[in-house]
Amino acid sequence: MKINSYNDTIHYILCPSNTDTGGPKDLHQLALELKNLGKKVFMYYFSINKDVENKDDNEKKYVHKNLEVFEIPYVDKIEDSEKNIIIIPEVYQAITISKKFKNIQKILWWLSLDFYFITYFNDHHSRLIKSVIKFPHEIICFFNKLTKNYFGNMSFPKYLKLIYLNFPLKNMLKLENIKINLSQSKYQYNILNSKNIKSILLCDYIRDEYFQAAKKVSYRNKENIACFNPSKSSSFMNRIIESNPNVKFIPLSNYNMTEIIEILSLSKIYIDFGFHPGVDHLPREAAILKNCIITNKEGSAFYSEAVGINDKYKFEEKNKNLVKISETIKNIFLNFDKELKNFDEYVKKIEEEKSEFNKQVISIFN
Secondary structure, eight states, X not given: OOOOOOTTOEEEEEEETTOOSHHHHHHHHHHHHHHHTTOEEEEEEEOSOHHHHTSOGGGOOOSOGGGGGGOOOBOSOOOOOTTOEEEEESSHHHHHHHTTOSSSEEEEEXXXXXXXXXXXXXXXXXXXXXXXXXXXXXXXXXXXXXXTSTTOOOOHHHHHHHHHTTOSSOOTTOOTTOSEEEESSHHHHHHHHHTTOOOEEOOOOOOHHHHHHHTTOOGGGOOSEEEEOTTTOOTHHHHHHHHOTTSEEEEOOSOOHHHHXXXXXXXXXXXXXXXXXXXXXXXXXXXXXTOEEEEOSSGGGGOTTTSOSOGGGBOOSOGGGHHHHHHHHHHXXXXXXXXXXXXXXXXXXXXXXXXXXXXXXXXXXX
């Protein structure tokens, strides 16, 4: 199905307010590309924090400071006309907002299946139903704690996917009145396709600041540091840290973009044992800044098209792999120049993402 675009078509993009994660970055990248194509485009910010919703407008912060560089105007009203287009991220709050509009053309961008399920769980169920759904997961977590993840990790997003993707009553991914579904990666594309939902790939890219900083990265300044993202890491990451007491681990939390660039310019390894809801930014940013990447095989990391690194750097979250992971870390530190060359193809693909994104946007919106 195609969208109808006119000279006076307005493109509205729903986006979580005051948030600087991968999803809002992607939504602003799309807004900028549409703006560069001469389209009329506005952000429409919504809060995913109910406490913020109750504040006065003067107290609210709509645009995160790291996203102000895109210079995209925003509105607080949407003209519900059939000539206009609304682009919806997959979070449940945004989908709920979009249901208010009956005439506008709707495009749903699946940036993360995991966050759709998480936000659906948080906002859709009563407290009682949520406790019933969570109870088996709590038992699994207790058993994992006793066995120290002997049988592998079961993150809550992974648990929700097992439930919702096998939900017998209806296909909860097939939402009404969506004209086009977009997938941020092959991970989302394949799952949607398995549910008979056709989508179009619209990936994303890493900002130019990282490529510019990479030109200044010195191998001599690199230190035996391993970075990770604590906000998305599974409990298995704690096992990795415990198994490597002589390694300096830096959690990338509460840093702005400049600080993250500085840290990744010094480190040699980025480790990502999260749930990989889409093609995450941090592994690619780290690779650009000359880091070797180690991941699990969860979510999008399972697909070589999404995380295109050699399989010897991907591990299942099982205790038997802790020794292999430690050996991989040690080997990278000892033979950094040689090991880094194994990521040349991965970096080359990342360098081509912006050009590919531009082509995809033109194909979809022109």
